[in-house]
Amino acid sequence: MCGIVGLFLKDKSLEPELGAMLTEMLVVMSDRGPDSAGIAVYRGADDGQVKITLQSPDPASGFDGLAERLGAQVTQIDTHAIVSCAPGEAAAMRDRIRAMPELRVMSQGDAIEIYKEVGLPRSVAERFDIPALQGSHGIGHTRMATESAVTTLGAHPFSTGADQCLVHNGSLSNHNDLRRRLAKRGVTVETENDTEVAAAYLTWRMNEGDNLGAALEAGIEDLDGFYTFVVGTKTGFGVLRDPIACKPAVLAETEQFVAFGSEYRALVNLPGIDNARVWEPEPATVYFWEH
Amino acid sequence: MQELDLAQMELRAMNAALQSQETGSNLRFEILNPRGAHAVAVGLDAPIEVTVRGSTGYYSAGMNQQATVRVDGSAGPGVAENMMSGKVVIEGDASQYAGATAHGGLLVIKGNASSRCGISMKGIDIVVHGNIGHMSAFMAQAGNLVVLGDAGDALGDSLYEAQIFVRGAVKSLGADCVEKEMRPEHLETLARLLAEAEADAKPEEFRRYGSARQLYNFDIDNAGAY
Numbered sequence: 001m002c003g004i005v006g007l008f009l010k011d012k013s014l015e016p017e018l019g020a021m022l023t024e025m026l027v028v029m030s031d032r033g034p035d036s037a038g039i040a041v042y043r044g045a046d047d048g049q050v051k052i053t054l055q056s057p058d059p060a061s062g063f064d065g066l067a068e069r070l071g072a073q074v075t076q077i078d079t080h081a082i083v084s085c086a087p088g089e090a091a092a093m094r095d096r097i098r099a100m101p102e103l104r105v106m107s108q109g110d111a112i113e114i115y116k117e118v119g120l121p122r123s124v125a126e127r128f129d130i131p132a133l134q135g136s137h138g139i140g141h142t143r144m145a146t147e148s149a150v151t152t153l154g155a156h157p158f159s160t161g162a163d164q165c166l167v168h169n170g171s172l173s174n175h176n177d178l179r180r181r182l183a184k185r186g187v188t189v190e191t192e193n194d195t196e197v198a199a200a201y202l203t204w205r206m207n208e209g210d211n212l213g214a215a216l217e218a219g220i221e222d223l224d225g226f227y228t229f230v231v232g233t234k235t236g237f238g239v240l241r242d243p244i245a246c247k248p249a250v251l252a253e254t255e256q257f258v259a260f261g262s263e264y265r266a267l268v269n270l271p272g273i274d275n276a277r278v279w280e281p282e283p284a285t286v287y288f289w290e291h
Numbered sequence: 292m293q294e295l296d297l298a299q300m301e302l303r304a305m306n307a308a309l310q311s312q313e314t315g316s317n318l319r320f321e322i323l324n325p326r327g328a329h330a331v332a333v334g335l336d337a338p339i340e341v342t343v344r345g346s347t348g349y350y351s352a353g354m355n356q357q358a359t360v361r362v363d364g365s366a367g368p369g370v371a372e373n374m375m376s377g378k379v380v381i382e383g384d385a386s387q388y389a390g391a392t393a394h395g396g397l398l399v400i401k402g403n404a405s406s407r408c409g410i411s412m413k414g415i416d417i418v419v420h421g422n423i424g425h426m427s428a429f430m431a432q433a434g435n436l437v438v439l440g441d442a443g444d445a446l447g448d449s450l451y452e453a454q455i456f457v458r459g460a461v462k463s464l465g466a467d468c469v470e471k472e473m474r475p476e477h478l479e480t481l482a483r484l485l486a487e488a489e490a491d492a493k494p495e496e497f498r499r500y501g502s503a504r505q506l507y508n509f510d511i512d513n514a515g516a517y
Contacts, residue, residue: 245406245424248368248386264346264367265327278346278365280386280405283425 002156002169003029003121003142004249006230006260007270008237008289012136014256014271018043019133025259025266026121026140032262033144036155037124038116040165040232043135045111050090052083053106053113054097055152062102070096078127079152080106080115104153109163111136111234116155136291139232139260141167147175148193158196160189161203163234168195169247169262170226178222198223202231216240216286230260231288238288245283252276258289297331298324306330309358312337325351327367332360335377352379355396371398374415378487387424390417393434399488406443409436412453418488428455429465437484439492447500455500456481458492469503 005025009015022039044051056062059079066081067074072093073084085093090108097103106114115128121142125131141156148154157165172178175194178201182189187204189196201222205215212233219229219240228247231238239260241249252259252267254276261267264278281287295305305322309332312318319340325331329348332341335358343351346364356375365383374393381389384402391407393415400408400417406424409417414433422440429445431453441459448465454477455468464470481494 246387263327263348264365265348268326280384283406 001032001144002167003032003262003266004140004167004169004228004230004260005029005262005266006137006139006167006232006237006239006258008137008258009135009256010258011256015043015136016134018135018138020131021270022138022140023121023125023131024269025261026125026142028266028268029140029142029262030121033142034120035143035145035150036116036118036152037121037140037142038114038155038157038167039125039128039130039138039140040107040112040114040157040159040167041130041133041135041138042111042163042232042234043113043133045136045234048086049084050087050093050108050110051113052085052090052093052097052108053115054081054083055079055104055106055116056081056102057152058102062100069100077115077129079117080128082113107159107163107165109159109234112159112163112165112232114157114159114165116141116157117152118150118155137232137237139165139167139230139237146171147195148191153191154193156195157232158193158199160187160196160200161206163232164199164203164206165232166195166199166202167230168198169228170242172198172223172225172227174224194225198227198229206233212236212238212290213286213288216288220284220286228262235291236288238286239281240286241281241283243284249281250278251281251287252278292319292321294321294323296323297326297328302328302330306333309335309339309341312339325364329367332358335360338377346383355379365402371396371415374398380489384421385419390415395434397484397487399490401489403440409434409453412436416484416487418484418490420488420490422459425462426465428453428468431455435480435484437481437488437490437497439490447502449506450500450502452502454480456497457500458497461498461500464500467503467506468500471499471501473497473499 075082156167159165172194175197202215322343325345327348331347331351333353336356338357341360343362348367350369352360359378361380368386371379372391374396376395380399385400385404388407390398398417400419403421404423408423408427410429412431416435418437425443428447432451438457442461445465447468478494
């Protein structure tokens, strides 16, 4: 089991509420996964800055003097820090971060920020003040660990490409083979986790020219196992279930938003849900929306 | 009519109130604010009428006996699982394995049912006004599955003696499931079930599927495969 929620806003007037709505949805899913929780939020895509989300197991020393060491603006929130820089400086910034082994990169992109830690959704959301975050879309996950250890790095969402993230309910059976196949193509996967392999696979497909929908279509052929995936990109939001489709999923759409929940009860407080189109996504069928 | 409001009371207290009704009590209840909760109106054993105003989560009306439960919304996975008798009506859609392993009673789904509808059914009658998903009636042993819409892949895989009636298209039949002739007694059964399920369809529009009974005994010609 795991719990997934997602919210893709069409109505900009809801953007100030994104973090609060996502948090409430994820907290309802707490009993689907008590091990770790995480949220990816997309915001500020047009401010001309690249954001790198960092995590440190020991933030007191890990983030000490980080702004000076990196020569960039750093905003620390608990165990995470957002480094902002001009797009042209991002590659050099990543090189500097790579030389600091006490820091882990959670995500990088124009819009994405990822916050994830061991613990229940309520505590993780409060640590990072998620309810105060505004944004255009976001994805949350609460994990019941199966394929790798209960650690921050094993928590979802996983981000393997700029502004991309993926969360997963299920388990993949061919992730070791796929990890080796991706390595031959120069794609590295940081952890032992099966979900990160799926994220890296989609990143590889999109680097080859696929859009999110085409990458997910290719995944139906190449990914073996049980999965309900929810995927975010800078402007897009996608859902895919495996052909057996035993991992639950509910989608809801109104003129204001598209929402995903592992169960309907995650969606009951959304505005206008009583008049939303609510349905169970079909097996092996790609759903995606773009801004 | 007695109202039980899940915004005001715990789920267990609500179920306990319904379960404590005496046989023959013939009472009516309305459950408010289900908000997708799990296990709503489970384990009932009296001829009471329960209407749930909203959508439910996992296993609503499970293990039902005698009671009539109507969900005025959609139902999550495993609705009416292991029902023994009585009637369960879902006004909206039902998620996977609706009516699983159920021994008796009637389950009516006014919308669509998703995958594994009627899996291992053991005597229940299920009428779905819309479509059903893949692997429905998998290993179904007894009872009737009636579908006014279409059926997904692998319908009736490894079927025993349950009967399946489909009005629309069948994407594919599962192992050992075949189309069979519609005889007068089947049309009679269908007419009765359609009437009980408030379904506007004619028995003559359906096709019947059942077990070819080729998996009941081991075929010695297949020994080489093991």
